[in-house]
Amino acid sequence: SLHLHGLQFNAQRQVHYIAQNGGLYKRPFNESFEETPMLVAVLTYMGYGILTLFGYLRDFLREWKIEKCHNATEREEQKDFVPLYQDFENFYTRNLYMRIRDSWNRPICSVPGARFDVLERISYDYNWTFNYTGKVIQDVINMGSYNYLGFAESFGICADAAAEVTEKYGAGVCSTRQEMGSLDKHEELEELVAQFLGVEAAMTFGMGFATNSMNIPALAGKGCLILSDELNHASLVLGARLSGATIRVFKHNNMQSLEKLLKDAIVHGQPRTHRPWKKILILVEGIYSMEGSIVRLPEVIALKKKYKAYLYLDEAHSIGALGPSGRGVVEYFGLDPMDVDIMMGTFTKSFGAAGGYIGGRKELLAYLRSHSHSAVYATSMSPPIVEQIITSMKCIMGKDGTTIGQDRVQQLAENTRYFRGRLKKMGFIIYGNDDSPVVPLMLYMPAKIGAFGREMLKRNIGVVVVGFPATPIIESRARFCVSAAHTKEMLDVALKEISEVGDLLQLKYSRHKPVPLLDRPFDETTYEETED
Amino acid sequence: LRTFSDLNTMLETQFLFLAPAYHLILEGILILWIVRLLFSKTYKLQERSDLTEKEKEELIEEWQPEPLVPPVSKEHPALNYNIVSGPPNHKIVVNGKECINFASFNFLGLLANERVKNAALTSLRKYGVGTCGPRGFYGTFDVHLELEDRLAKFMRTEEAIIYSYGFATIASAIPAYSKRGDLVFVDESACFAIQKGLQASRSNLKYFKHNDMADLERLLKEQEAEDQKNPRKARVTRRFIIVEGLYMNTGNICPLPELLKLKYKYKVRIFLEESLSFGVLGEHGQGVTEHFGINIDDIDLISANMENSLASVGGFCCGRSFVIDHQRLSGQGYCFSASLPPMLASAAIEALNIMEENPDIFSVLREKCQRIHNMLQGISGMKVVGESFSPAFHLQLEKSTGSRESDVKLLQAIIDYCTDRQIALTQARYLDKDEKFLPPPSIRVVVSVEQTEEELDKAAALIKEAAQHNLH
Ligand SMILES: Cc1ncc(COP(=O)(O)O)c(C=O)c1O
Ligand SMILES: Cc1ncc(COP(=O)(O)O)c(C=O)c1O
Numbered sequence A: 001s002l003h004l005h006g007l008q009f010n011a012q013r014q015v016h017y018i019a020q021n022g023g024l025y026k027r028p029f030n031e032s033f034e035e036t037p038m039l040v041a042v043l044t045y046m047g048y049g050i051l052t053l054f055g056y057l058r059d060f061l062r063e064w065k066i067e068k069c070h071n072a073t074e075r076e077e078q079k080d081f082v083p084l085y086q087d088f089e090n091f092y093t094r095n096l097y098m099r100i101r102d103s104w105n106r107p108i109c110s111v112p113g114a115r116f117d118v119l120e121r122i123s124y125d126y127n128w129t130f131n132y133t134g135k136v137i138q139d140v141i142n143m144g145s146y147n148y149l150g151f152a153e154s155f156g157i158c159a160d161a162a163a164e165v166t167e168k169y170g171a172g173v174c175s176t177r178q179e180m181g182s183l184d185k186h187e188e189l190e191e192l193v194a195q196f197l198g199v200e201a202a203m204t205f206g207m208g209f210a211t212n213s214m215n216i217p218a219l220a221g222k223g224c225l226i227l228s229d230e231l232n233h234a235s236l237v238l239g240a241r242l243s244g245a246t247i248r249v250f251k252h253n254n255m256q257s258l259e260k261l262l263k264d265a266i267v268h269g270q271p272r273t274h275r276p277w278k279k280i281l282i283l284v285e286g287i288y289s290m291e292g293s294i295v296r297l298p299e300v301i302a303l304k305k306k307y308k309a310y311l312y313l314d315e316a317h318s319i320g321a322l323g324p325s326g327r328g329v330v331e332y333f334g335l336d337p338m339d340v341d342i343m344m345g346t347f348t349k350s351f352g353a354a355g356g357y358i359g360g361r362k363e364l365l366a367y368l369r370s371h372s373h374s375a376v377y378a379t380s381m382s383p384p385i386v387e388q389i390i391t392s393m394k395c396i397m398g399k400d401g402t403t404i405g406q407d408r409v410q411q412l413a414e415n416t417r418y419f420r421g422r423l424k425k426m427g428f429i430i431y432g433n434d435d436s437p438v439v440p441l442m443l444y445m446p447a448k449i450g451a452f453g454r455e456m457l458k459r460n461i462g463v464v465v466v467g468f469p470a471t472p473i474i475e476s477r478a479r480f481c482v483s484a485a486h487t488k489e490m491l492d493v494a495l496k497e498i499s500e501v502g503d504l505l506q507l508k509y510s511r512h513k514p515v516p517l518l519d520r521p522f523d524e525t526t527y528e529e530t531e532d
Numbered sequence B: 001l002r003t004f005s006d007l008n009t010m011l012e013t014q015f016l017f018l019a020p021a022y023h024l025i026l027e028g029i030l031i032l033w034i035v036r037l038l039f040s041k042t043y044k045l046q047e048r049s050d051l052t053e054k055e056k057e058e059l060i061e062e063w064q065p066e067p068l069v070p071p072v073s074k075e076h077p078a079l080n081y082n083i084v085s086g087p088p089n090h091k092i093v094v095n096g097k098e099c100i101n102f103a104s105f106n107f108l109g110l111l112a113n114e115r116v117k118n119a120a121l122t123s124l125r126k127y128g129v130g131t132c133g134p135r136g137f138y139g140t141f142d143v144h145l146e147l148e149d150r151l152a153k154f155m156r157t158e159e160a161i162i163y164s165y166g167f168a169t170i171a172s173a174i175p176a177y178s179k180r181g182d183l184v185f186v187d188e189s190a191c192f193a194i195q196k197g198l199q200a201s202r203s204n205l206k207y208f209k210h211n212d213m214a215d216l217e218r219l220l221k222e223q224e225a226e227d228q229k230n231p232r233k234a235r236v237t238r239r240f241i242i243v244e245g246l247y248m249n250t251g252n253i254c255p256l257p258e259l260l261k262l263k264y265k266y267k268v269r270i271f272l273e274e275s276l277s278f279g280v281l282g283e284h285g286q287g288v289t290e291h292f293g294i295n296i297d298d299i300d301l302i303s304a305n306m307e308n309s310l311a312s313v314g315g316f317c318c319g320r321s322f323v324i325d326h327q328r329l330s331g332q333g334y335c336f337s338a339s340l341p342p343m344l345a346s347a348a349i350e351a352l353n354i355m356e357e358n359p360d361i362f363s364v365l366r367e368k369c370q371r372i373h374n375m376l377q378g379i380s381g382m383k384v385v386g387e388s389f390s391p392a393f394h395l396q397l398e399k400s401t402g403s404r405e406s407d408v409k410l411l412q413a414i415i416d417y418c419t420d421r422q423i424a425l426t427q428a429r430y431l432d433k434d435e436k437f438l439p440p441p442s443i444r445v446v447v448s449v450e451q452t453e454e455e456l457d458k459a460a461a462l463i464k465e466a467a468q469h470n471l472h
Helices: A038-063 A087-103 A157-169 A184-197 A208-213 A234-243 A255-268 A297-306 A362-371 A373-377 A383-397 A404-426 A446-458 A488-504 B002-040 B053-062 B114-127 B135-139 B142-155 B166-177 B192-201 B213-229 B256-266 B288-292 B342-357 B360-375 B404-419 B453-471
Strands: A031-033 A115-122 A131-142 A201-205 A225-229 A246-250 A280-285 A310-314 A342-346 A356-360 A438-444 A464-466 A476-481 B091-094 B097-101 B159-163 B183-187 B204-208 B239-244 B269-273 B301-305 B315-319 B382-385 B392-397 B443-446
Touching: A038 A087, A038 A438, A038 A446, A087 A446, A131 A488, A157 A383, A157 B114, A184 A201, A184 A356, A184 A383, A201 A208, A201 A362, A201 A373, A208 A234, A208 A342, A208 A356, A208 B166, A225 A234, A225 A255, A234 A280, A234 B192, A246 A255, A255 A280, A255 A297, A255 B053, A280 A297, A297 A310, A356 A362, A362 A373, A373 B166, A373 B192, A383 A404, A404 A438, A404 A488, A438 A446, A446 A464, A446 A476, A446 A488, B097 B453, B114 B342, B142 B159, B142 B315, B142 B342, B159 B166, B166 B192, B166 B239, B166 B269, B166 B301, B166 B315, B183 B192, B183 B213, B192 B239, B204 B213, B213 B256, B239 B256, B256 B269, B256 B288, B360 B453, B392 B404, B404 B443, B404 B453, B443 B453
Parallel strands: A225 A246, A225 A280, A280 A310, A310 A342, B183 B204, B183 B239, B239 B269, B269 B301
Antiparallel strands: A115 A131, A201 A356, A342 A356, A438 A476, A464 A476, B091 B097, B159 B315, B301 B315, B382 B392, B392 B443
């Protein structure tokens, strides 16, 4: 969608700093977004327009062999096959992405901790290929990795424990959980995860992405309805699709939109037949990784209870990173984990490991153990990875007898508030919740995506920039991930450089008129329906 | 009168003049409408204005959903899975009993290899455990690039791409190329990961009988006739044949030379899943292409996991850059998931080193496969399914007892008999309701180079004994 509503010039913007709803929230919910200034929106569209025109021009020149074509090409023997790619399919990649692709996939060669080392690479052919110079850009401040609690470490208790397990078990498992791959280590981890989450039972999987895409199909099917936030992660979308259930999408974090869908679904039943839905499953995330917003969980739970729907909560970014003791978004709002039917999360972020988990009631987990695609067909988790999770989780829980974990959780919360507050003061447009360690800074214009990424690396700071299709077309942004491992000095250096680059690229768009996310206009008459 | 006829001619000429515009507009609207119908599927639900608010509330009040999950009986075999204490090596402790492992896909015994472990350890001390990001966002480590390079060299292809999860490899690769409206010819025995990739692709599927080239050609011919009726559609419909090197579900090898003939005759691309054959078949373990002496460039895409022969975690695809590079922006499991932990990449690199230094290992494995395969022939009531050189093959009941449930129980009794006598085996597990063509229940025997001749003989003898004990 082109988000044309961003263009609407709202002369009487109301400023709401706190949007609370009927006393459901036990704490202030400070989440706001600032509308795209109209001039910026117009210029951004123009920017894409010009890029597209030039794209066509250059495609034309390539066609006539005036410009050199760097694309890999089809084999001679297969030139008469149906082309593997349609021409327009790669238009965007060829003409827009290629210009700025040096801002992505930057190889690193150290721990992805508070600082990391980046391999220097240069391109002599406008980013079609890269050459490694052999030099290493050292001690770059890492504002890009999801290392929320700083557990990406090569020494210390977690790494030591993982090393010991590597010596004993080796790297792989060579079998599935259902055949010969359920190790004692897996059982230990699952007990600990259940305890950590405050649920009856838990199960773990080797990949966070697959945890969603290979378990949702076990929970919903034909005749079921899945209500999914429009900004949900690709893995949730894929899982929903593979399930065969009908999918409807509600506006991001918009409870009116969700309630309308719930109500309509129950009143109207399934399309055509009007048969009642078998069950309704709501898919939401704890922290949205591109938006920095936190799910309005108290309201979602109230709705799911009112309408007897089931709730699937993906805590990939919020587990460890939110809540007074790092238990995630449920603890953050002071809610009961048993009110969430399916507690899902990943170990790739706060725990500095890999994989995902699902927690919930005993019956749910018994069913998943026997029906999860992952349990039956995928190789189980590598033992050293399991050990990294066990030790980091125990550390967060204080089971190691120290307060290291607890301190890190606190440090992250402090760093987050400090970093976000300073950026806002500088005049950047920052999306999301004040407590979210995911901090999107709006860039808008396509030319600024590459410029920001490069300028920051020149100043020894590694940042992530994202544009279409990961974001709406005009809402390109930089994204910082705050970590407990960042010291105040590091954050100050980063802030100083961001401010300088912000001035250089004229990124300080804010007019300090934030509007709560809830007030983003939404079109309530149409929604998507997928039925296959 | 004059004015009237004037008006008439004027209208007529104007109408004629306007006609193309009308046409264009009408056709435009029609096309938009069709596109909308075809793709968006966005529509308003019928408003039920006949219902009052109160009636709606009653409907909401009355609606009772099904439980989130149906109850599972405690007896369900999946809830009574094996627990392995300690490493799942050649010697394995299953449910407290020490056994020889005939169940893990550790064909080359690299799981316990000290060199592999040391490589993983060194890597751990350099990079830590997790990568804390997908490949695009600082999740690309130098070891990932090295592993991709090494895999490409090992397979003698232009490029390789690694995934952090074996299952996600082919399941992500298929939908990166094959889209809605495209055509996929797939073997009925294709493994679950292929099935899920196909489902995600939303392509049109044509299943051919397992390894039956005549049946495949019949489908291709049918399609050819179809194409002649609608050449315009045919020109944009991509087509693929998806097969496995050695089939996970049957242990059979695919007839690759015949498949290639069909590929060029009918202009269909071939994707090959080699999780079982990579690091097993061929003189250097390159897989089924080497086994048949086929130019690897004739295969459009090869995928395999690194969880069997390489005894690590993850998977890879390899082929020409023209094909493979596309996944770096379109492979869902590649783009939207954290990258492979560097220590596991390092383990895989070391495993590749060992494979390259000891090409004999593949012939040793082959001999062991043949040995136990031969000895398991002729058990009354059971049949061996799979090639004699396949390190994973199946033992099925010759005659079903009548229900799948009791077949499974019977096979489990045979396995338990063996486990009690120090041979660890497992049944091949499937999701009965989710498999497109559910394979019959079976015991999957896995051979590894670590098994000695005595152990192979013992296992075969024991299985025979267990079958006799339980089947008669
Ligand atoms: C919400 C969400 N779910 C799942 C995942 C996938 O997790 P993993 O990287 O462990 O595969 C991500 C990762 O980026 C995510 O943001
Ligand atoms: C719970 C429930 N009861 C009753 C109905 C009424 O169905 P209809 O009036 O279309 O037969 C529906 C609608 O589909 C429903 O969902």
